[in-house]
Amino acid sequence: MSAILEVENVTKTFGGVIANNSISLSVPKGSIIGLIGPNGSGKTTLFNSIVGHHPIDSGAVRFQGTELSRLRTPQIARLGLLRTYQQTRIFGKMNCVQNMQISLPHVDDSFATMLRKFPPEITERAESLLEFVGLYAKRQLRAEDLSFGQQKLLEFAMALMNEPITLLLDEPTAGINPTLINGLIDRLKRANAEFGITLFVIEHNMRVIMNLAQHIYCLAHGELLADGTPDEIQNDRRVIDAYLGAH
Amino acid sequence: MNGPGKMALYVALVIAAFLIPLVPVLQPYLIQFAFLWVMILFAMTWDVLGGQMGYNSFGNIVFFGVGMYATAVVQRDLYFTVEEYANVAGGDQAVLTPVEYLTGLGLGMGSGALLAVVIAAVLGSGILGLRGHYFAICTLGLGIAAGELASGWDYIGAGSGLVTPLLPDALGERGPFFYYLFLVLAVIAFAVLKRLYAGQFGLAINAIRDDEDKADALGLHATRYKTVAWCVSGFFLALTGGAFGNLVIFIDPTDVAFAGPTFGVWMVLMAILGGKGTLWGPVIGATVFHITQEIFWTYLFGWQRVALGLMIVVVVVFFPLGIVGWLRERWPQRFGEVVDEGARRVQVSLDGER
Amino acid sequence: MGNLEILLQAPIFSVQLLIDGLLVGSIFALAAYGMALLWGVMNIINISQGDYVILGGYVTLTLYNAGIHPLFGVPVAALVLFIVGWAIYRAVIFRVVDRDLFISILATFGISILLQQLMDQIFGADIQSAESGLGQIFLFDSQVTVSQIKLVAFAVVVVVGVALVLFFKKSRMGQAIRATAQNARAARLMGINTDRVYAMTFALNAALCGAAGALVVMTWVIQPFIGLAYTIRSFMIVVVAGLGNIAAVVAAALGLGAAEQFAAFLLGAEFQIGFVFGLLVVILLVRNMFLKRQRQVLK
Known part of the structure; x- marks a missing residue:
């Protein structure tokens, strides 16, 4: 499998704090890759660096061969590289269908599409995806009136609506009712298998990530600590130490 | 209400508005009604940015002033030299034939609107990059700077202002003429905005209001939408300004054209009073405000502006949702926010294009 | 631009403009520091800032008209404005502290209009000033004149500035204000009455503006409707200097004062406000442009 997303020696510091120190990793096309690490190990910072929320100090990020480190967030999103947020971000005052409609791909927004009404197939697709995550019945509610878990699902559906090639998910199961987690894992896998979306997932829930990912990277203190298959990671001494704080 | 019912209501309202000048009791108040349409235009155009897009502008008055001056200058330069005009305006006002007057007014309003769109696009590309209170205060500065500039520019009369040509007698009384002019403008603006809000443009600027960073992260061309929104707002404001200059006849740079502390603040207040970010809110807010203001002016002579400041504080602090916003909060179901339990759809293929 | 030649041929004029500008700028620093204080502690941008300055001016003017020397206006205006500020906080501001920023901007805008109109009703719309009766100092063979009152004003600003620094370092209230600025919730948990802190901050800010206003009426002129210019000056100074750094605020204020004097001389006084x-x-656009390179925006 060829790498669709490559991170090469990316370093990011905030003042004196080194959040990411020369991180290199690659995400193969069509795969599900996990990213784990204790709190404050620099996982979200790495996501922010990849999608252009802040400049990186050195290194390179390539997506399908395109260098991203000089592009701005919307440009990167239009290339098909999308992310969701740990603190779910949705458009609170708009209802679910509207949230979905406006999440459509913006690759070729001309003046005419900007001013158009939504064609029925877009609304159709929006509603289908809401059904896919189990929110169809609540489609007319304002997004801010949904529970946190439902907002998380809505954000996931919005990401799918955008037809990304690669999706970076920041803790997709945090705050979701445990009984729904299995269903969500199933949906993530279906999104990967049926829509062919490459997934790169930050996750704290070990059961989820071991179940989901084919390959896992582990960060600690801003450094890449280990990588390997779920089994290798589970038995890696350094990873266990990092989580238990033995240093 | 369903689609056809709504349509019938809109048509009935417009017809009623067109019939008002024919009612003898209301005829003395036509100028006040014309002002009402102006207020509605103010609130609606402000709400495009302030309500729907979350960019609270104190500087929209710039487009009003630009439209007003552009129209007056075109009307002047089309048929007079500056010196001639100064002489004519000094004593009598300029006398034009109906065709001349209408040509000047039309060309003037057209070029004013065009100029406003250009200014909105140019300024917008920079200023719309600012967020939150930086945008609010930057536009505040813009509005006042424009007024100061106009007060010092001799070509447009500087501090002593500019006089617009009188409406020729053949076109009838001032009342009905400007009543219909502003009514038509308001109806067109309302229809255009209603249509825009219903489509991709409306949702895009709503998304920018709710979370611009998220909209960015979804790949939305935020700058493009923001600029277009300001252009639309500026376009209608400039048209309003062009006609308004002719209604009031005398253009003062800071008290009429770039009247930030009055019109500029009223637009904001009216939109908030009615409910910002809603289609009908600005219309209702402007109507309520206009009536209140007329009462202030009649009964609080001298203290009306004090009362106005007080009103801003009270509305903003105690009633920030506005009339329509409050209704929506109170009865969300009436605004279509319903759960339809049990609704299930047949799963359709979800394949994306890529 | 004809005046540019005068400047080039007689550089001594530049010295005159610079001195005037720096002295005027020091007065801006007071109001600007107050704005930074409110912004930092309460997260409020106070549009009525400049109107407190003008109100302070009118308090001093009232004393002056009663035959009292206007320099006494500095403490009196500060005291009166402290009370006014406290009252405005209790009436309006405490309701908007934790709300959307735009609500506080608009609410203070309303207060601004209210104060302007009240001052217009009470004191009239004329331009007024108070004569301090102090003379001029002549420098460089009388080519440069500096009015003594401006020097006195400068000294007052320095004294107030030092007093402020001491207040924030030493006094319990000063420390409580700093703690609240850093983290209001943590401060509340530590038993600080943040509501009182906010009231104190707002009143203190108004008092600073009042003192500035007393200096303005002695060195310059006041008029009910020019308050907004002081608000904008304060905002600009804070945007350039950042929050909570008194030295940077003073530097930016002096710079703005000088820039204004030169602009007024070169463009004509009628364009000074413009x-x-x-x-x-x-300034906002340039700052935003630099931030954009960092993939960020002013917000």
Whole structure:
């Protein structure tokens, strides 16, 4: 499998704090890759660096061969590289269908599409995806009136609506009712298998990530600590130490 | 209400508005009604940015002033030299034939609107990059700077202002003429905005209001939408300004054209009073405000502006949702926010294009 | 631009403009520091800032008209404005502290209009000033004149500035204000009455503006409707200097004062206010441009 997303020696510091120190990793096309690490190990910072929320100090990020480190967030999103947020971000005052409609791909927004009404197939697709995550019945509610878990699902559906090639998910199961987690894992896998979306997932829930990912990277203190298959990671001494704080 | 019912209501309202000048009791108040349409235009155009897009502008008055001056200058330069005009305006006002007057007014309003769109696009590309209170205060500065500039520019009369040509007698009384002019403008603006809000443009600027960073992260061309929104707002404001200059006849740079502390603040207040970010809110807010203001002016002579400041504080602090916003909060179901339990759809293929 | 030649041929005029500008700028520093204080502690941008300055001016003017020397106006205006500020906080501001920023901007805008109109009703719309009766100092063979009252004003600003620094370092209230600025919730948990802190901050800010106003009426002129210019000046100074750094605020204020004097001389005095507001737009745009390179925006 060829790498669709490559991170090469990316370093990011905030003042004196080194959040990411020369991180290199690659995400193969069509795969599900996990990213784990204790709190404050620099996982979200790495996501922010990849999608252009802040400049990186050195290194390179390539997506399908395109260098991203000089592009701005919307440009990167239009290339098909999308992310969701740990603190779910949705458009609170708009209802679910509207949230979905406006999440459509913006690759070729001309003046005419900007001013158009939504064609029925877009609304159709929006509603289908809401059904896919189990929110169809609540489609007319304002997004801010949904529970946190439902907002998380809505954000996931919005990401799918955008037809990304690669999706970076920041803790997709945090705050979701445990009984729904299995269903969500199933949906993530279906999104990967049926829509062919490459997934790169930050996750704290070990059961989820071991179940989901084919390959896992582990960060600690801003450094890449280990990588390997779920089994290798589970038995890696350094990873266990990092989580238990033995240093 | 369903689609056809709504349509019938809109048509009935417009017809009623067109019939008002024919009612003898209301005829003395036509100028006040014309002002009402102006207020509605103010609130609606402000709400495009302030309500729907979350960019609270104190500087929209710039487009009003630009439209007003552009129209007056075109009307002047089309048929007079500056010196001639100064002489004519000094004593009598300029006398034009109906065709001349209408040509000047039309060309003037057209070029004013065009100029406003250009200014909105140019300024917008920079200023719309600012967020939150930086945008609010930057536009505040813009509005006042424009007024100061106009007060010092001799070509447009500087501090002593500019006089617009009188409406020729053949076109009838001032009342009905400007009543219909502003009514038509308001109806067109309302229809255009209603249509825009219903489509991709409306949702895009709503998304920018709710979370611009998220909209960015979804790949939305935020700058493009923001600029277009300001252009639309500026376009209608400039048209309003062009006609308004002719209604009031005398253009003062800071008290009429770039009247930030009055019109500029009223637009904001009216939109908030009615409910910002809603289609009908600005219309209702402007109507309520206009009536209140007329009462202030009649009964609080001298203290009306004090009362106005007080009103801003009270509305903003105690009633920030506005009339329509409050209704929506109170009865969300009436605004279509319903759960339809049990609704299930047949799963359709979800394949994306890529 | 004809005046540019005068400047080039007689550089001594530049010295005159510079001195005037720096002395005027020191007065801006007071109001600007107050704005930074409110912004930092309460996260409020106070549009009525400049109107407190003007109100302070009118308090001093009232004393002056009663035959009292206007320099006494500095403490009196500060005291009166402290009370006014406290009252405004209790009436309006405490309701908007934790709300959307735009609500506080608009609410203070309303207060601004209210104060302007009240001052117009009470004191009239004329331009007024208070004569301090102090003379001039002549420098460089009388080519440069400095009015003594401006020097006195400068000294007052320095004294107030030192007093402020001490207040924030030493006094319990000062420390409580700093703690609240850093983290209001943590401060509340530590038993600080943040509501009282906010009231104190707002009143203190008004008092600073009042003192500035007393200096303005002695060195310059006041009029009910020019308050907004002081608000914008304060905002601009804070945007350039950042929050909570008194030295940077003073430096930016002096710079703005000097820039204004030169602009007024070169463009003509009628464009001075226009220059202030235009400069605001330019400063914000330039700052935003630099931030954009960092993939960020001003917000």
